[in-house]
Structures are given as C-alpha cells and as structure tokens.
Amino acid sequence: MKTYFSETKGVLTVxxxxxxxxxxxxxxxxxxxxxANKEVTETKATxxxxxxxxxxxxxxxxxxxxxxxxxxxxxxxxxxxxIPDEHQDAGFATLEKxxxxxxxxxxxxxxxxxxKLEYFYTFVGGTYxxxxxxxxxxxxxxxxKWLIGIGSFLGDEPKDILEATFVxxxxxxxxxxxxxxNPIDQNTSICPDMELNLGEGCAKTDSFIKLFHDKFWxxxxxxxxxxxxxxxxxxxxxxxxxxxxxxxxxxxxHFVFKPKPTTNTIADxxxxxxxxxxxxxxxxxxxxxxxxxxxxxxxxx
Ligand SMILES: [Zn+2]
Numbered sequence: 001m002k003t004y005f006s007e008t009k010g011v012l013t014v015x016x017x018x019x020x021x022x023x024x025x026x027x028x029x030x031x032x033x034x035x036a037n038k039e040v041t042e043t044k045a046t047x048x049x050x051x052x053x054x055x056x057x058x059x060x061x062x063x064x065x066x067x068x069x070x071x072x073x074x075x076x077x078x079x080x081x082x083i084p085d086e087h088q089d090a091g092f093a094t095l096e097k098x099x100x101x102x103x104x105x106x107x108x109x110x111x112x113x114x115x116k117l118e119y120f121y122t123f124v125g126g127t128y129x130x131x132x133x134x135x136x137x138x139x140x141x142x143x144x145k146w147l148i149g150i151g152s153f154l155g156d157e158p159k160d161i162l163e164a165t166f167v168x169x170x171x172x173x174x175x176x177x178x179x180x181x182n183p184i185d186q187n188t189s190i191c192p193d194m195e196l197n198l199g200e201g202c203a204k205t206d207s208f209i210k211l212f213h214d215k216f217w218x219x220x221x222x223x224x225x226x227x228x229x230x231x232x233x234x235x236x237x238x239x240x241x242x243x244x245x246x247x248x249x250x251x252x253x254h255f256v257f258k259p260k261p262t263t264n265t266i267a268d269x270x271x272x273x274x275x276x277x278x279x280x281x282x283x284x285x286x287x288x289x290x291x292x293x294x295x296x297x298x299x300x301x
Contacts, residue, residue, distance in 0.1 A: 055079075062134065062149055064123040065093060068102040070114050075102035078119070087124040092152040098122040101150055101162055108170070108287045116177050118145040125151030133165040135172040143178040143201050163291050164253060171252035172245065174283060180207040198245075208277060209248055216270055217244040234266040256284050257291070 058064060059081055067079040083093050091097065105120050125132040132151040137143045148169050152162060174180075181201040184191060191202030196210040203210040221227050228241035235241045240250035251270045260275065261268035274280045 055081075058121070058147070062121070062123045062151065063087070063125060064121040064149060066095065066098045066102075066122045068099075068105075068120045068122075070106050070109070070117065070120070073106060075099070075106040075120065077102075083124070090124045092122070092124050097152070101152075101166070104163060104290060105148070105150075105166055107290045108166075108283075110283070110286060113174070113177065113179075116144065116146055116179075117148060117173065119147050121147060121149035123149055123151040131162050131165045133169040135169040135176075137176070137200075142183055143176060143181045146173050146177060148173060164257065167256050167287060167291075168249050168253050170287075171249035174252070174280075175207070175209045175212075175245070175248055176201070176203075180204060180209065208280065209245065212248050212251075212270075212273070213244045215273060216266070217247070220244075231266075236267045236271065240267075252280070255280070256287050 055064070055067075063084055065081050065083055065087075066077060067081070068075045069078040070076075077095065077099065080095070083090075087093060101122060102120055106114070109117060123132075133149065135146060135148045137146055148166070150162060150166055150169070176198070181198065181203050182191075182195065184197070184199075184201050189197070189199075191197040194205045196203035196207070196213055198209075203213075222243050228235070228238065231241070232238070235247060235250070236254045237250050240247040247270070251267075252274060254267075255271050255274045258271070261271050274284075
C-alpha cells in the first residue's frame with residue numbers, strides 16, 4: 001500500500017514493514033522483464049502490533065516456512081515450520097528451492113553485516129513472477145538485528161526476479177541497520193537536530209538515507225499521487241515515489257542491476273549519487289557476480 005507512511009499507531013510508524021511485489025508475466029519467455037524495471041507495490045502486516053521477535057506472530061503475518069541462520073559463509077536451515085494447508089502444493093514449499101535463495105543471500109552479504117541479519121526467512125506468497133519480500137528489525141527500537149524474508153509461490157520464477165526482490169529488501173537493511181540509524185528517544189520521539197527522524201529511529205548525519213533524503217527529498221510531498229504522476233522522470237519506478245526509503249531501495253536496485261546511466265534525469269542523478277558511496281559500490285560489486293542478470297534479454301547490460 002502506498003499510504004503506509006501515514007498508517008501510524010502512536011509513535012510506531014510502519015516505516016519498515018516492507019513487502020514488495022515484483023510484476024512480470026509467466027508467458028514472457030523470450031523477452032524477460034528487467035528486474036530493475038519491475039513495478040513495485042507495498043503492503044504490510046495487517047496487525048501493526050505484531051512482535052516480530054515472536055515467530056508465531058511473524059508466521060501469522062507472513063506464513064513463513066523456513067528459517068535460515070548464517071554460519072560463516074553458509075546459510076543453514078535452522079527451523080522448518082508447518083506448511084499452511086492452502087500452500088501444500090506450492091512449488092516453493094520444497095527445501096531445495098528455499099535453500100537456493102538462501103545460498104544466494106549469504107553470498108552477497110558482507111561479513112561485517114552478516115551478524116546483523118539474525119535470520120533469513122522464506123515463505124509461500126505472491127503469484128508467479130511476483131514474489132514478495134519484507135525486511136524488519138528484530139528489535140524495533142535498536143535496529144541492531146534484522147529479519148529479511150522472501151516469499152514465492154511456484155518457486156520457479158526467473159532467478160533474478162527473486163534476487164531483485166531480495167536486493168530491494170537488502171537496500172532497506174543496508175540503509176536502516178544500526179550502523180546507519182541511532183535509537184530514538186521513545187519518550188519524546190525527537191531526534192537530535194542534524195539527524196533524520198524515521199519515526200522509530202534517527203538516521204545518522206552521514207547515513208545513506210539521511211544524505212539521500214537531503215539531496216533529493218527536501219521538497220517532495222510524501223504520498224502525493226498527483227505529484228508522482230507528473231514527475232515520473234524523477235524516479236526509477238512508480239513505487240520509488242512512495243517515500244524516500246522506497247526511493248532509496250528502488251534506486252539501489254537499479255544501481256545494482258544496471259550500468260551507470262549516461263543520461264542525466266533526476267532518476268539518473270540518484271543512481272549516480274549512489275556511486276559516490278564506496279560502501280554502496282562495494283555492495284554492488286559483491287552482488288553483481290552472483291546475479292544471472294546478464295542472461296536476460298533487454299536488460300541493457
Ligand atoms: Zn521496500
């Protein structure tokens with residue numbers, strides 16, 4: 001839903017309830033959609049008070065089926081959950097398919113951040129070509145440990161669509177983890193002057209999201225559909241216009257999947273801006289060799 005910024009409950013914004021849907025069609029066999037050109041919409045768990053440190057709640061919200069933990073450079077299955085009756089026949093329910101995406105995930109996360117990702121979950125969800133994903137802090141108020149989940153229905157989507165789903169969620173993790181965001185004062189919900197108030201945390205002065213916000217979102221109305229429709233060239237996708245966090249995640253996905261832009265629209269300027277951060281370039285370099293994007297037609301790469 002594109003209104004999630006305004007769907008708040010007390011001081012709890014739903015800023016980090018991030019479920020992305022990637023659209024493409026099954027019969028598009030010859031010209032595969034470019035994952036970086038996906039159309040994204042977003043929704044969130046219906047019950048906003050769910051405690052995501054409680055797996056029963058998370059399973060209720062997302063229907064998770066496998067939990068992986070990272071041990072060294074391996075993604076190891078640490079728990080299997082009952083498969084919901086309605087998903088017994090879903091192709092993605094097999095451990096083999098879920099292990100494959102978990103193996104991709106562990107390959108692209110740098111060691112210094114691997115410890116911050118508590119678990120990686122998979123679940124059955126979405127429709128063919130439209131896997132879902134979410135990224136949530138394990139502890140809502142510290143942003144120290146994160147959970148990321150990826151859901152698929154058939155599990156045989158083009159591999160890079162699943163990968164693109166993860167890269168989008170990974171961008172949230174990269175930009176909102178505790179190296180980037182300080183805890184907020186829970187009594188006042190106020191951040192120090194130079195930090196960016198995210199609702200549940202304060203983005204540090206030199207954080208990716210704060211700098212991105214200051215450069216591109218100072219005067220952008222959040223959630224203004226009319227504005228978005230009249231400024232499509234300013235955003236890498238329609239969904240990127242939702243808010244600066246989604247714009248960052250979508251821009252990062254394009255930054256990873258595409259060559260450096262040679263034109264200079266505002267959307268291009270955003271992608272080029274990410275090249276000014278060595279850590280993001282490092283992340284891009286780590287992800288790209290593990291993605292099969294170069295087999296795609298029309299990807300421009
Ligand atoms: Zn998102």
